[in-house]
Amino acid sequence: MPRSRTRRPGSNHRESPHVQVLDRALTLLETLAREENGLGLVEAANRAQLHPSTTYRLLSTLVSHGFVTHDDETGRYRIGLKAFEVGSSFRPPSELRKLAPGVLRALMSLTGETANLAILERGEVTYIDQVESPSLLGMHARIGRRVPAHCTGAGKAILSRLSEEEVDAIIAEHGLPAHTPNTITERGRLLEELKRTREQGYALDNEEIEAGVRCVAAPVLDDKGRPVAALSVTGPVTRFHDDRLPMLINAIRAAAADLSSKLGYRPS
Amino acid sequence: MPRSRTRRPGSNHRESPHVQVLDRALTLLETLAREENGLGLVEAANRAQLHPSTTYRLLSTLVSHGFVTHDDETGRYRIGLKAFEVGSSFRPPSELRKLAPGVLRALMSLTGETANLAILERGEVTYIDQVESPSLLGMHARIGRRVPAHCTGAGKAILSRLSEEEVDAIIAEHGLPAHTPNTITERGRLLEELKRTREQGYALDNEEIEAGVRCVAAPVLDDKGRPVAALSVTGPVTRFHDDRLPMLINAIRAAAADLSSKLGYRPS
């Protein structure tokens, strides 16, 4: 209820308060998280668009809490154990965390491929759990990795269960950037693809985000029929050839149906 | 309301610069991470010893970056997906991350118990990887959980390979708080236990951190002989009875020796 503002009407306080320093520190953290090998002080400052001096103070504070570690050998900063510790305490909504591992394990042993669980948040997909294939040539979409929705199996699987408005909102925010020649970059074609995905109950990523990598995915629905997540198996094209696709599709659909029903979804 | 002046008492020589707001925000994050079910605004403010007003602003900023989520139903704040994402990019030192999963898997299937990998940092133990037992009654020390060193198998395993000075430094910082009646709370007894641990090559946690839970662990040594981590298996006393202990001990020692040799350790 937007209630009477006895104050002056010209107030612009529509948005939540922003604390600048914190804003910057978080950006810095996100920047570091993107760099496997850490960053030097100035490098970090440049990428985060901050003054080296500021960066130095922020990093010092982050280090003192263990959110960042400073490698004394190389002088590089990288994400620290405390960040891992805090991040690990994230709990996905619903019962997913409890139920998914079993389903993932089953899916992996059935297909022999790395099985992933992903969720959609703020228009992008994040892998939150996985069971790795023992195969040496297994693809491993790293847990915690955030990727665009329009060019991943998991993303398309979830999008296929959203309304056109919701999909449009995501396109508006993130666009449809190309990652490989196969990436779908036009709204029309994407909607078409999502329609087919929805009808068939699975999504295919045919080297759309990375050359040489294919992926089969299906949406996981909760008791209200909302697509809360997606299951996917990922692997090299050499193992995801047309002969094997039907098997993979069956497996992923069965697994998704299983998990959905465990979440209380009842197909209407 | 005690307005906390974040002043470092004691020696303020060569101290890294502290950014107060960030300090507070990180404390807030750590506070939230400890609460499975999230916290309301004032609750969070109280636990983090901050003014509600300040807390409100900090949380708003954290939410806008996705490090914290705000449940609109309950009004509670909890750790968000971005924190998970950033935390997942943490990489333990050395080759551990790559080599551990295989060893953990082997250890788990050999023993049937949940196998963990833990490291020591700042005098405390953090579980950084695990392979869960399929057993329904499996114990699961949550990944990312930080626990004291003196009352855990993994902690004692690592401590057993440190110098007495190093152990003393840790005791000085963290003390030896009791968690169960079995916790070792005296320096002398702990050192004795560590000596035995070192000689026998494994550590036993006999319900020292939690009643009903036992654990067997062994240190993982790198090429310089430093204890970089520990492997452990954890389970309920009912399954960790005396008849089975020898088997578990053998398995954990073999696994640790295997992993150590893969890291380049050569027993002298």
Added chain:
DNA sequence: GACGATTGTTGCACAAAGTGAAAATAGCTG
């Protein structure tokens, strides 16, 4: 259903706290 108690949100005056420039220091490289 009214009352007080508790929690969440916003405005504001003030000074503490963070800022960036620039200087000092340390590390490299040719």
Added chain:
DNA sequence: CAGCTATTTTCACTTTGTGCAACAATCGTC
């Protein structure tokens, strides 16, 4: 060892975050 570049420290300035207090929205209790 001169000339870089990266890091750390110092400092004067003022932006920014602060805590208070008022306000609003909830909640529980009698």
